[in-house]
Amino acid sequence: MNKYITEFIGTFFLVFAIGMASLSGSSLAPVAIGSMLMVMVYMGGHISGAHYNPAVTFAILLRGKMEAKDVVPYVIAQIAGSLCASCTVYWLMGKTFAPAPGVDVGMWQALGAEMVLTFALVIVVLNVATAKKTEGNSYYGLAIGFTVMAGAATVGGISGGVFNPAVGTGPMLMTLCVGDGSLQNLWMYWVGPVVGAMAAALAFKLQCPDD
Secondary structure: HHHHHHHHHHHHHHHHHHHHHHOOOOOHHHHHHHHHHHHHHHHHHOOOOOOOOOEEEEEEHHOOOOOOOHHHHHHHHHHHHHHHHHHHHHHHOOOOOOOOOOOOOOOHHHHHHHHHHHHHHHHHHHHHHHOHHHOOOOHHHHHHHHHHHHHHHHHHHHHHHOOOOHHHHHHHHHHHOOOOOOOOOHHHHHHHHHHHHHOOOOOOOOOOOOO
């Protein structure tokens, strides 16, 4: 149970940072988001592995570093954390923050951006947090947080910069509940990250065939 609680807490604060930073309109939003993820990874890495992302959980499963029985509880905890964070942001700000592709951005462009940056995130996670040769390092949280920060800064205007099905699901459900949105783009924030995660797991196997 401690693993699931940790996944809930870490995902809550990640999505809370995304919502508050994006609604503030600050140019430092990517820095705030990446920094929050970094500290949450350090907070929960020794307990749950600090996934906070169903795509990362799926890749860790393919990697062979978690049991299949934990996958569904992890994903439920992540989505619950995201939804609670979305409710909290709405309570504080009176606004929702469902992700969406940029204006005049095509579906395939947005989907491609989600795949590519999720690949980057997951290949970093697998190498810095699960590889034998980097075991016990102290920089894994920095590497993961900076990857998300870079992704948000580079393709946030194209796809919304999600790279995480839980980050897409909670805010979109909250927006739907208050009557301001729909779930028509939700598939993109599941398919893109999951495909990117699968590709990253395969690439890691090619990188470290003996690991």
